[in-house]
Amino acid sequence: MDDSYIDNSAYSSEYEEFTAEKARRYCIISLLLRYGIPVVRLIIYVSILFLSVKASRSVMSDSVVFTAFGTIIQFVGYLISWVLMVNVRRQKSDYTFGNVLKWMYIADTVLLVLIVIITFIGAITSFATFVN
Secondary structure, three states, X not given: OOOOOOOOHHHOOOOOOOOHHHHHHHHHHHXXXXXXXXXXXXXXXXXXXXXXXXXXXXXXXXXXXXXXHHHHHHHHHHHHHHHHHXXXXXXXXXXXXXXXXXXXXXXXXXXXXXXXXXXXXXXXXXXXXXXX
């Protein structure tokens, strides 16, 4: 009888052990995606603004395209950072760096939601004042 279907050695390289080094790498990549993309985006936006003003061109066309593209890239980076952090927390729940990232991301998300709510209330108040 052929017992080759029982042999799991063919899958051992696919399911490597999730080591602390791999968890650290995932956490660093997650951190860079979460907070590095907005910094790079800001630097690029300021340089586009500076070069457009220096060349006496309209800033509007460059900034609209960059803002739309940058927002999509930043949102994707935001989602991937969450996925990497959750993967680290699932695979190595006792890893401190992953736990710190989890609480940083939760606090960051709560602050973001509060800022959006405050901005929305301010916009409604301004609109109501403008209409009256």
